Structure formats: C-alpha cells, structure tokens
Amino acid sequence: MNVGELVYRRVFRAPRELVWRCLTEPAELARFWGPSGMATPIDGIVVELHPGGRFETLMLGEYGSHRMVATFTEIVPPERLAWVESATGMHTTSTLEDLGDGRTAVVIHQRNVPETMRTPESRTGFLTSLDKLEEHLAHLIQGDRS
Template identity: 30%
Template sequence: MDSMTELVMSRQFSAPRTAVWAAFVEPEIISQWWGPHGWAIEEDSIVFEPMVGGRHELTMVQVDNPEAKVPLKAVITAFDEYTCLVSDDGPHEMTLELVITTRVDFQEFAGKTSITLTQSPLPYEVIESSTKAWNSAFSKLENLLSEFF
C-alpha cells in the first residue's frame, strides 16, 4: 500500500468540549455543519447509535446538484464520551472499496476545545481534496458554535 497515507489535522474551537462533542454525535447538530461548503445533509438520512458497534450514517447532497450524493455508512469502533470517537466506513464505491477509519480526539483547555482528526488509509491523490473538505466543514462548525459561545 505504498500509494496510501494518513490524513491528520487539528482544529481549535472556542467552545467547551461538551458542545463540540455534541456537534459530532447529535443528529440535529450534525445536519447543520457536516460536509464542505456547498453540501447539505439529508436530515432523515442521519443515524447515530452512540456505542461501539453502532451505526454512524448520513448522506451528503450537493446543494447545486441534488443528484450528487455522498454516503457515510460507518460503524463505530470506539466511543469514549467527550474524549474519542472512531468509526470505520466502507468498503463501498465512495471509499474506493477501502475501509477508512476516522478518529476524532477531543481535548479541552481553558474553555476551548481542540480536536485532532485522523483518517486512513487514504490514497495520496485525495489528501488535498479531503483536507479542503474537512477544513470547510470545520469552518461551518466554527460558525455554528460561535452563535452560542
């Protein structure tokens, strides 16, 4: 798998860890920020079962082209409330037939929350677009959190 790598990125939010955690696990909040700019979530597609073995599913839809859809059909493999969320998505067409592990670690300091997102394995050629997509989504999350904190 020489053509594979790992995406690691960190982001800090001016909100407590409980609020940032909720944004990752509460369907009504997930629907407000998940996905890059220009994409929305089909609200009735969100399934989040908060336990190891639970489902983490949703469908992103391109706002300007509703026929363009990207599913997430993951299984939660680690669930440590307010600290760590890990899921495996795939194999299916949108994961390039890979099982992609996404890990999000949450840390709070002085009322701010830092997250570190790790995804792997990813082909080198998707790292740039994946990084841009996550940064765009995290900007949407930052804007949402700024309404409250």
C-alpha cells in the first residue's frame, strides 16, 4: 500500500445482494452513510448508478456539513463499485465478496486520499460508518425474519 492509500475490510453477516442494495440505493444510504454523529438525509443523496453517473451525499452534523460529489467509474453488480471525487481526486473502489453462509466481505480501497482523511481521527470516523452499516444490515436481516 502506498502513501495516500487506505484499505478497509469488514465482514458483514448479510448476503452480498443486500449489502449491494445498501451501498447503492438512496433510501438505504440515508440510514447509515457517514461517520457517527453525522446524518445523511435522503434528499441530499444522488445515485446515478452507471459509469459516468453522479454520486453525491450531503452529511449533516453538529459541527457542520460535508458534501461529497463523485463520478462513478465502475459498476459491476453486485461485486464492485468505484467512484472518483471531483474535489479531491480520491478514488474509492468497494469490492463485495460472497463468503457463503449469508456473509459478505467488503474491501474498500481508497487512493489519492487527502492527508486530512488519513489522520487516526478520520480513519476512526470512517470505521464508525462501517459500524452503522453493520447495524443497519442487522436490522434489515431481523426484519426479514419477523
């Protein structure tokens, strides 16, 4: 891994198709997108799910807001999703691997990561967004069983 690159890996107890849906549908993204303490209202999310399409999120929190504006570069349902952010040039690729037994490994590879997003605090914040996704997936799975 080079300077300016980050890789996160998390195994979720959810089928790959459900994880994909959560990563690509605005109604699902609004439930977990962003670090702990931030909310992402559905009306602040744009997902044009095709290469060259827009991907935008507006995260709101106690200390301000952050808008992410990106362009999708690769869409391979339900296994790979990639985009590049226009403001920073950061390129994010998420790979979803079906592990069987209803589990999915998600590997998020970020390149050209701005220095401010490489701090321990920023990395910890990013991990809380994965925690929020894990909680949301668990809620959806439980809902399917009732």
